[in-house]
Amino acid sequence: MSDKFQDHQIRDVIKINYKYTMGGQSKFFIELMENKKILGTKCTKCGKTWMPPRINCSDCYVSADWVELKQTGTIEISTIVWYTTSAFIKAIPYGVGFIKLDGAETALLQGIFSENLVPSKIRKGKRVKAVFNKEREGKMTDFFFVPEDEFENWISKPEYEGGE
Amino acid sequence: MTYEYPMGMMAASSYVSMVNAHYEEFGNPTEEQMACVSVKNHGNAMLNPKAQAPMKITVEDVIYSRIICYPFKMLDCCLYSEASAALILANEEKVKELGVENPIWITGVAAANTDCFIGNREDMGRLYSNIYAARAAYKRAGLDYNKIKNQIDLAELHDAFSGQEVISYEELGFVPFGEGGPWIENSYEKQGEGPWLEGELPCCPSGGLIGCGHAVGATGIMSTGEAALQLRGDAGKHQVHIEKGRAISHSIGGPGAAYAAVIVMTNEEGLNKP
Numbered sequence: 001m002s003d004k005f006q007d008h009q010i011r012d013v014i015k016i017n018y019k020y021t022m023g024g025q026s027k028f029f030i031e032l033m034e035n036k037k038i039l040g041t042k043c044t045k046c047g048k049t050w051m052p053p054r055i056n057c058s059d060c061y062v063s064a065d066w067v068e069l070k071q072t073g074t075i076e077i078s079t080i081v082w083y084t085t086s087a088f089i090k091a092i093p094y095g096v097g098f099i100k101l102d103g104a105e106t107a108l109l110q111g112i113f114s115e116n117l118v119p120s121k122i123r124k125g126k127r128v129k130a131v132f133n134k135e136r137e138g139k140m141t142d143f144f145f146v147p148e149d150e151f152e153n154w155i156s157k158p159e160y161e162g163g164e
Numbered sequence: 165m166t167y168e169y170p171m172g173m174m175a176a177s178s179y180v181s182m183v184n185a186h187y188e189e190f191g192n193p194t195e196e197q198m199a200c201v202s203v204k205n206h207g208n209a210m211l212n213p214k215a216q217a218p219m220k221i222t223v224e225d226v227i228y229s230r231i232i233c234y235p236f237k238m239l240d241c242c243l244y245s246e247a248s249a250a251l252i253l254a255n256e257e258k259v260k261e262l263g264v265e266n267p268i269w270i271t272g273v274a275a276a277n278t279d280c281f282i283g284n285r286e287d288m289g290r291l292y293s294n295i296y297a298a299r300a301a302y303k304r305a306g307l308d309y310n311k312i313k314n315q316i317d318l319a320e321l322h323d324a325f326s327g328q329e330v331i332s333y334e335e336l337g338f339v340p341f342g343e344g345g346p347w348i349e350n351s352y353e354k355q356g357e358g359p360w361l362e363g364e365l366p367c368c369p370s371g372g373l374i375g376c377g378h379a380v381g382a383t384g385i386m387s388t389g390e391a392a393l394q395l396r397g398d399a400g401k402h403q404v405h406i407e408k409g410r411a412i413s414h415s416i417g418g419p420g421a422a423y424a425a426v427i428v429m430t431n432e433e434g435l436n437k438p
Contacts, residue, residue, distance in 0.1 A: 052167040077185045081177050081233040088172035096171050098283045107283035109168045119234050124188045140170040
């Protein structure tokens, strides 16, 4: 071959259909999807309430019981994301933070939405309440938190609804 | 994966949570103080021929660079990169047998973990793994956590993000909790236009991860090697003044940056110094 090698490339996508199980955590996602409930777990030995739920207590290594938690809580820490990986780039800017639900002793990472998404609106100590998508799939993205004073506005939108 | 991945929490947003928690508790690091770290590390990298992100920039350049996740801007973040690094390790007998000139001795090593889930931590504004690893490594090396700033010549830190370097100053015992931000601001300003190779304790004279690039997996080796070059007097243009003959390298990783390692190194002269 005297010709100089030329490389022709085509950009394509490989799709893979697959399922994965939520295993012992399934109850959380089923209750979220079907009943708009947020379940945590309570250790049968030390009584610590875990959110997100752990089927076994991470401190005592004994089983924990499911408990329904309130849908209100306090922001522990938050940020507003303006740049991220390709999987989430369509959603920017989005608020995300660790929220301690009332009655829970650990904090849940969840999206925080606001009609006026600025750092001061979602900073530590602000009270938030859960809002659910009307169409739910049993995923973490089925719900999010909004500042308590915006709750009524959010659930008046056609695609969302309140829980409790 | 189950609960946190769908929220789009990536490296920067994960680290920024800890920095924001620290800010809520102590009122620092401010955006300006974090920018000082970025200017310092990018600036020191100008003197390091192997660095991948050398830049002569100002605090304003950092603050007005593109926002990544509040309050981190693009120049607060390291360059995610590819590179390789290597160390040659040998025991004392082998070093003597081979007649190695100017070896650097590892006198203390420690690693520690904290809870991977940031939401489980009672103090979200600090990494206890850093504190435990530093205390244990210093103790092995016969050094004192509360006086470490005066017992070493330099520190190569894991500055994946500027704000996190500031918090590391506190966790590694250089300054009391809550004083990291003012400490770097003061040290930065005293050294004017840079390079930032002097002061109470030079941190990341190589440029660190921000200045050199962060080749995940290789950076801990790079930092350790950089500290060794400094102690041998072979660091070139970014050489700091070696007086005590000791240095530390620090690296962290894992989900929620839960894993930390600290290495204390000493040159031949440092072995006999108090």
